[in-house]
Amino acid sequence: MNKTNKDLLNLIQSNFPLESRPFLKLSKELNISEVEVIDIIKGLKNSGYIKRIGGIFDSRKLGYCSTLCAIKVPLDKITEVATLINSNKGVTHNYIRDHSYNMWFTVIAPSIEEVKDFLDNIKIKTHIKDIIELPAVKLFKISVIFDIKE
Amino acid sequence: MLSCLDKKIIRRIQEDLPLVPKPYKEISQELGITEKELINKIERFCNRGIIRRFGSILNHRNVGFMANAMVVWKVQEERIKDVSKIMISFSQVSHCYQRPTFPGWPYNIFTMVHAQTKLECENVVKQISSAVNIYDYNMLYSTAELKKVSMKYFIEE
Numbered sequence: 291m292n293k294t295n296k297d298l299l300n301l302i303q304s305n306f307p308l309e310s311r312p313f314l315k316l317s318k319e320l321n322i323s324e325v326e327v328i329d330i331i332k333g334l335k336n337s338g339y340i341k342r343i344g345g346i347f348d349s350r351k352l353g354y355c356s357t358l359c360a361i362k363v364p365l366d367k368i369t370e371v372a373t374l375i376n377s378n379k380g381v382t383h384n385y386i387r388d389h390s391y392n393m394w395f396t397v398i399a400p401s402i403e404e405v406k407d408f409l410d411n412i413k414i415k416t417h418i419k420d421i422i423e424l425p426a427v428k429l430f431k432i433s434v435i436f437d438i439k440e
Numbered sequence: 441m442l443s444c445l446d447k448k449i450i451r452r453i454q455e456d457l458p459l460v461p462k463p464y465k466e467i468s469q470e471l472g473i474t475e476k477e478l479i480n481k482i483e484r485f486c487n488r489g490i491i492r493r494f495g496s497i498l499n500h501r502n503v504g505f506m507a508n509a510m511v512v513w514k515v516q517e518e519r520i521k522d523v524s525k526i527m528i529s530f531s532q533v534s535h536c537y538q539r540p541t542f543p544g545w546p547y548n549i550f551t552m553v554h555a556q557t558k559l560e561c562e563n564v565v566k567q568i569s570s571a572v573n574i575y576d577y578n579m580l581y582s583t584a585e586l587k588k589v590s591m592k593y594f595i596e597e
Contacts (some may be wrong), residue, residue: 305495310475346493346494354593372586428524428538440529
């Protein structure tokens, strides 16, 4: 990736212009044309660097409840349990991690009851009782901005 | 409270911005409002913290951050405030949360640490550890990604 592409990526992560012609604004900062900015972004999307451009929301401020959960899944049941958990549209992240609590997922739902029902359903269907709910008590930092260097 | 229009706008801007010279104009026409109304609404969502960030969402593995660890720490209640302040000053720490503990799960502070390599990630964690003087921690690397999607809000079933 060349310098202009990296500079552009760094710029649009945090300060995507909120004005009629945002790409023109960016083009002036980078000394290239508006068309070039649009083309570079299209290229970065096609190559998988950029997932999308838009808003990232605070689920709680939208009235939703969210929590992180960890569950101890026997190795031979990973696929079955993952399929069940991932079928919920509010499950946005699910990872296997190197720990006895080996499956870690986040769930977002319109109410706390829906989160509870979902977790109860997992316990009933999988017969796994060892599942912990770890909702954020306090948030100190959330900033998924990557400093892309040469 | 969010109005019907607010929800309509959120439904649209949780998707992708069109790559045309006037993207807000295009979206506003889809929504039946003016470009200025849309831009004002987005600005207000940002100011109210409803939108945490408006911009590009990157695929961090593709931009070279290959080592991403969830690092969990056992921090004494009275030290949480000071310790978290130091932890979040590290640019490699993207998230820092306090979460509850359970029998069998003693860690109350969660940090996500991103680096280009596992070694670099470990070095950052060692630096954090000595900066806060806490050695009771655990690094949980992800060994498989089973799901990673953006949440879609206000979608009718």
